[in-house]
Amino acid sequence: MQTLKITRPDDWHIHLRDGEVLRHTVADASRYFGRVIVMPNLTPPVRNLAEANAYRQRIVQALPATGHQLAPLMVLYLTDKTTVADIADAAASDTVFAAKLYPAGATTNSDSGVTSIENLYPVLAAMEKHGLPLLVHGEVTDADIDIFDREARFIDRHLTPIAANFPALKMVLEHITTADAAQFVSAASDNIAATITAHHLLYNRNHMLAGGIRPHYYCLPILKRNTHQQALISAATSGSPKFFLGTDSAPHAKNRKETSCGCAGCYTAYAAIEMYAEAFDAAGALDKLEAFASFYGADFYGLPRNSDSITLIKQSWTAPEQLPLGSDTIYPLRGGEQLHWQIG
Numbered sequence: 001m002q003t004l005k006i007t008r009p010d011d012w013h014i015h016l017r018d019g020e021v022l023r024h025t026v027a028d029a030s031r032y033f034g035r036v037i038v039m040p041n042l043t044p045p046v047r048n049l050a051e052a053n054a055y056r057q058r059i060v061q062a063l064p065a066t067g068h069q070l071a072p073l074m075v076l077y078l079t080d081k082t083t084v085a086d087i088a089d090a091a092a093s094d095t096v097f098a099a100k101l102y103p104a105g106a107t108t109n110s111d112s113g114v115t116s117i118e119n120l121y122p123v124l125a126a127m128e129k130h131g132l133p134l135l136v137h138g139e140v141t142d143a144d145i146d147i148f149d150r151e152a153r154f155i156d157r158h159l160t161p162i163a164a165n166f167p168a169l170k171m172v173l174e175h176i177t178t179a180d181a182a183q184f185v186s187a188a189s190d191n192i193a194a195t196i197t198a199h200h201l202l203y204n205r206n207h208m209l210a211g212g213i214r215p216h217y218y219c220l221p222i223l224k225r226n227t228h229q230q231a232l233i234s235a236a237t238s239g240s241p242k243f244f245l246g247t248d249s250a251p252h253a254k255n256r257k258e259t260s261c262g263c264a265g266c267y268t269a270y271a272a273i274e275m276y277a278e279a280f281d282a283a284g285a286l287d288k289l290e291a292f293a294s295f296y297g298a299d300f301y302g303l304p305r306n307s308d309s310i311t312l313i314k315q316s317w318t319a320p321e322q323l324p325l326g327s328d329t330i331y332p333l334r335g336g337e338q339l340h341w342q343i344g
C-alpha cells in the first residue's frame with residue numbers, strides 16, 4: 001500500500017459560515033489542517049477587528065473537545081466604507097492576517113462588497129504600508145461579460161493596475177481557474193501569489209454540464225474548459241512557491257443548490273487533502289504535494305511551517321452521500337463516489 005507522509009497542511013481559503021453549522025464545518029476543517037484562512041463573507045460581513053475577533057471566538061468554541069487543533073486566521077471584508085484605521089487596527093492585531101476584496105455582486109454574500117476599486121486605493125495603500133495581504137475574488141461583474149471570461153477580464157482591468165500602483169502590496173488571487181490567471185501570477189513579482197482549489201484541479205466544465213447538469217459542481221469562479229484545468233495542474237505541480245492550497249470549501253445546504261436558482265460553492269473540507277493527493281497523483285507529481293499544501297502558503301504569509309506531519313494512504317473508500325450541516329444536510333463534492341486517498 002502506498003503511503004505519503006507530509007508536513008501538516010494549512011488551508012489558505014475556507015468558508016466556515018457561522019452559527020449552528022460551525023460545529024460541522026469546523027470539525028471537518030480541523031481534522032488535519034493546522035491553520036485556515038477564514039473567509040469573511042458572512043451576513044453581515046466581518047468588517048473590522050472587533051467583528052473578526054468575535055467571529056474567531058465562535059469558531060474556537062466550536063472546535064471538537066479532543067484531538068482537534070486548528071488556528072483560525074481571520075480576514076476583513078473590504079467594503080466601500082472600510083477605513084485606513086480599520087486596516088491599521090487589523091494589521092497591528094495577532095488575529096487578522098489579510099483583507100478580502102469582493103467586487104460587489106461577484107459571488108455568494110458579496111452584496112456589501114466594493115463598488116469602485118479605484119475608490120479603495122487609499123485602503124490598498126494602507127495595506128501595502130502595513131504589510132497586510134490583499135486577497136482577491138478576481139471576477140468582473142458586468143452583465144454583458146461572459147461568465148467564462150470574467151476572471152481574465154478582471155486581471156487586465158484591475159489586477160494589472162493594482163500591481164503597478166502598489167508594487168509592494170502582498171496579493172493573493174484566490175481560487176484561480178484560468179491559464180490567464182496562472183500566467184499573470186507566474187510573471188508577477190514575488191509578492192503576488194494564488195490559491196488553487198482541489199475541484200479546479202480535478203474537474204472542468206464538462207464534468208458540470210455534459211450528460212446532465214450537476215449543481216454540486218457549480219462554484220465561482222465557474223469551472224472552465226479542460227485546457228484551463230491543465231494549466232492549473234501545471235501551475236500547482238510546478239514547484240513554484242506562488243501557488244498554494246486553498247480549498248474554497250463553501251458549504252450550502254442541499255436544497256439551496258438543488259433548486260431553480262442554486263447557490264455557488266462546493267463542499268470539499270470533509271476530504272480536501274485526499275482530493276488534492278488524487279490530483280497530484282494523476283499528474284505524476286505526488287512529490288510536489290507537500291510544498292504546495294504545507295510550505296508555500298505559510299512562507300507567503302510569513303508564518304512558520306507546521307512542525308508535525310500527517311500520513312496519506314492510497315486506498316479507495318466511498319464518500320458519504322450526504323453530511324449534516326447544522327440542522328440541514330449537505331451534498332459534499334464527490335458524495336457517494338469513490339475517493340482514492342485517505343488519512344492514515
Ligand SMILES: NC(=O)N[C@@H](CC(=O)O)C(=O)O
Binds near residue numbers: 041107218219221266
Ligand atoms: N466559491 C463559491 O462558489 N462560493 C463561495 C464564495 C467565493 O469564494 O467566491 C461561497 O461563499 O459560497
Ligand SMILES: [Zn+2]
Binds near residue numbers: 107137174175220221
Ligand atoms: Zn471567491
Ligand SMILES: [Zn+2]
Binds near residue numbers: 013014015248249250
Ligand atoms: Zn471562497
